Amino acid sequence: MNKPISAKIRTVKRTVVPAECVCGAVRIEIDFPARWAWHDHSAASRRAHGAAYATYVGSWRSRFRVTGTTHITRFEDLTAGTVRSFCARCGTPLFYERAHSPQMLNVPRALFKTRTGRQPRYHIAIEETPEWAYLGEPLVALKGFPGVVWDRSRRKRQSRFGCVF
Numbered sequence: 001m002n003k004p005i006s007a008k009i010r011t012v013k014r015t016v017v018p019a020e021c022v023c024g025a026v027r028i029e030i031d032f033p034a035r036w037a038w039h040d041h042s043a044a045s046r047r048a049h050g051a052a053y054a055t056y057v058g059s060w061r062s063r064f065r066v067t068g069t070t071h072i073t074r075f076e077d078l079t080a081g082t083v084r085s086f087c088a089r090c091g092t093p094l095f096y097e098r099a100h101s102p103q104m105l106n107v108p109r110a111l112f113k114t115r116t117g118r119q120p121r122y123h124i125a126i127e128e129t130p131e132w133a134y135l136g137e138p139l140v141a142l143k144g145f146p147g148v149v150w151d152r153s154r155r156k157r158q159s160r161f162g163c164v165f
Helices: 043-049
Strands: 016-020 027-031 036-040 054-060 064-066 072-077 082-087 093-098 104-108 122-124
Touching: 027 054, 043 054, 043 093
Parallel strands: 036 122
Antiparallel strands: 016 027, 027 064, 036 054, 054 104, 072 082, 082 093, 093 104
């Protein structure tokens, strides 16, 4: 005897990954796993985040939800065709949209406290990396300041006369 068709259909449990802004006023979530993740070295992301680069997690728009209050403000860059959304209370960057891929939303990786299912393996606009950005040089502990490390340059300094001493 055959089982009814409805008994053969498996129920898929949706796993969500929560995220929130610094003040907790805006909470969002995406379905696990994320679509992709990358490091964005562009000047626009650097300025929006106030950092050398931003790491994003991409999600299909249909798998993204705002679950908390909607204290959200938006900045539209009509020239670039992008929209960046921020928490209206604390200023945390929340998500980033591009006109050329309207089905995707990009969320800063730092907003998630747990795994998103994707590791950032891609670098966008690497040619825009500023000269002051950390590039993996060896660091040493700064004596007398626990938790602080610094780049002890091993380059020989040139005098103002152009010769090396």
